[in-house]
Amino acid sequence: MGSPFTLIKKDLNTKARLGRLVTPHGVVETPCFMPVGTQGTVKAVLPRDLHELGCQILLGNTYHLYLRPGHERIRQLGGLHRFMNWPGPILTDSGGYQVFSLGAMRKITEDGARFQSHIDGSSHLLTPEKAVAIQEALGSDIAMVLDECIPHDAARSYVRESTERTIRWAERCLNARNRPAQLMFGIVQGGMFEDLRRSCVDALSVMDFEGFAVGGLGVGEGEEKLNTVGAATVDLLPENKPRYLMGVGRPQDLIHAVRAGFDMFDCVIPTRNGRNGTLFTWQGKVSIKRAEYADDARPLDESCGCYSCSNFSRAYLRHLFMAGEILSAQLNSLHNLYFYHRLMDKCREAIRDGRPEPWAELVKFAQAS
């Protein structure tokens, strides 16, 4: 059995790569964007619509599905794919980000991360072994190792200590595997320190992972550090395996990261910002709640082929938002995900094309954003 990842083409003008990742539930063309479906659903979007807009792979979450409805229940019901009626590939995050985002509600030890449930306050210990067992029960195509996502301004001494623990956890995750068909990705930490990033890559890259992720970015460090640390880290990763930049980002961040050599992305921005009234277009961000759109009969983006732009006016989208209607979240999320997928289409086309012109357009868009 060969490697699940095939590097199809390296761009001549940038470090971007065109690839193909084979998973048990289908093939993913990279660079790709993964919509976030934390709780077994991409909020406000039907699986049918995700498929229609070109979505290839979704992200689910270990921590959330473990707490509710429970991974054993999902296993009994035929696994996460069947449970949420998404037949395509699914990558599951390990719960490492919740180590970061739940802040005061968790405690880290060598053994694992102890969480206080945000639902009922009950206490749970998530160990590397348990994170793997949960992801195997969910039946995801790609499992992520348990890591600790640290704040961008963490002191060097803590970053070092934490990153070394994350490396030990990665090894424990590998040893806990029981389903060879499920791919597993290691996660590079190291904060904003390039030497710590490098030693983390050195330690992880000799382990038998099918891909590598870069974590701990897009957590408030700012655009410049995101780009420089991201680019420096991705350069160190093995060329023949997929490289995933976790949790990033804005359209301009994705363009920079693809050009730096990343293959996979996930981010809540298109769905969360959509629900909160921020929409992405090729002319830039549009805050649909603005009063200036109250009487605007034009579609959000004339050049967009999504269901929302094909059928509704800005005035209607604003009305739905101001009225707090459920359809607002649906139409906005659908549009933003459509936009993100067309953005990734353009990146793949630029690599196939091989000329600098398509990149020039994308960079121009990124700079204007």
Place this chain on the structure above:
RNA sequence: GUGAGUGUAGCUCAAGUGGUUAGAGCACUGGAUUGUGGUUCCAGGGGUUGAGGGUUCAAGUCCCUUCACUCACC
């Protein structure tokens, strides 16, 4: 008609015995949101304190007149 009560921001309400530039929540306006708690955070515009007169160094607050609304009773 008589008696009582209430009038402060678009809405609901605060502002001890008179004392800085009348505040808050919601709403509205603008901005933020990066491995999601259907949010949250930041900033801003808004007032002739129903109207008129009086007392006082000083009135949303006390007095008089008037208007509106609410309730009770003829």
